[in-house]
Amino acid sequence: MFNLDSIVRKNIKDLKPYSSARDEYSGEAQVWIDANENPFDTGVNRYPDPHQYDLKKMVGSIKGVSPSCLFIGNGSDEIIDLLFRMVCQPGTSNAIVLPPTYGMYAVAAQINDVEVRKVFLTSSFEVDVSAVLRAIDANTRLIFICSPNNPTGTLVQSSTIEQIAxxxxxxxxxDEAYADFVQQGGGAVELLARNPNIYVLQTLSKAWGLAGARIGIGVASPEIQRYMAKIKAPYNISSLNQQVAINSLEDMEGFKMKVELIMEERERLQKALSSFSCVVTVYPSDANFLLVKFKKVEEVFLHLKQNGIVARDRSGEKWCDGCVRITVGTPDENTYLLEVLNMYKKL
Incomplete structure (x- = not known):
């Protein structure tokens, strides 16, 4: 049975959060002399909204959740770090990760002096539920499931997530950073009503094209989010980034058009790459990238670099020997990639 108060660290429960000037007064005024800001207007001389009310309202409307269930982070990485700080006791707690997967889960654990327990995916990139459950002990506080998974592109079924939860x-x-590229299914947000111990990570970095703005989104129960709000930096999202995000979210038609094109291009690349003799396997993907296994990965990787193409070599990961992760680019970029690989085939 999940009991949030039983796993939140005592020092976090006892913490009196920093109260910023904007926490103590958020109404309208003619003269602002409460926050030691520069009074001359530069467009950003005032501190940003520490709670991102307008941005949360827009995100909540799009995601179909209450703003009280949302947390906005400086990228998902900030949210991951705060989750460790909230429930993991340094030197005592442990967290479970499912490699091959996003590397920041383990990095954040090590930064916070938390043991990392690796439960590898199966050779077909599926979650071994029994192995995950066996790895849990009294000090396990977090389990990270990336869906669609990076770097494999595979989707974890909701039933699997719920079985673990x-x-x-x-x-x-x-972690649903790539959820917008999934053709069907509502994702883990639909599980929150039945499973208060699920925390969903999403982002505006991928499908929304705002990687440089660093807008991570956490969706969870209001109870969890209240603790997250206690421990975050007072002004963790700048005014500029909040406004860029709001402007982007207003262009829903543009968003849908770009996502649809990326998914069409993903299918085109999948079919084309599968026809090359230098390719062993193109793994199915629900993300904006493909994991591709090559016969001579070092040669192919070098050939791509020599022709101005930078991909990501993942051959050092478990079950990913000989694999390169290829992000779906623009139609012209994808065409050039295929032309360069065709040149390699003829060498």
Whole structure:
């Protein structure tokens, strides 16, 4: 049975959060002399909204959740770090990750002096639920599930996530950075009503094209989010980034058009790459990238670099021997990639 108060660190529960000037007064005024700001207007001489009310309202409307269930982070990486700080006791707690997967989960654990327990995916990139449950002990506080997974592109079924969540007394973090590229299914947000120990990570970096703005989104129960709000930096999202995000979210038609094009191009690349003799496997993907296994990966990787193409070599990861992760680019970029690989085939 999940009991949030039983796993939140005592020092976090006892923490009196920093109260900023904008926490103590958020109404309208003619003269602002409460925050030691520069009075001359530069467009950003005032501190930003520390709670991102306008941005949360827009995100909540799009995601179909209450703003009280949202947390906005300086990228998902900030949210990951705060989750460790909230429930993991340094030197005592442990967290479970499912490699091959996003490397920041383990990095954040090590920064916070938290043991990392690796439960590898199966050779077909599926979650071994029994192995995950066996790895849990009394000090396990977090389990990270990336869906669609990076670098494999594979989607974790909701039933698998829920099976783990219902058997675990800690928090199951479901990283859905690539959820907008999934053709069907509502994702883990739909599981929150039944599973208060699920924390969903999403982002505006991928499908929304705002990687440089660093807008991570956490979706969870209001109870969890209240603790997250206590421990975050007072002004963790700048005014500029909040406004860029709001402007982008207003262009829903543009968003849908770009996502649809990326998914069409993903299918085109999947089919084309599968026809090359230098390719062993193009793995199915629900993300904006493809994991491709080559016969001579070092040669192919060098050939791409020599022709101005930078991909990501993932051959050092478990089950990914000989694999390169290829992000779906623009139609012209994808065409050039295929032309360069065709040149390699003829060498």
């Amino acid at each position: 219902t058997s675990f007394g800690g928090i199951v973090v479901v």
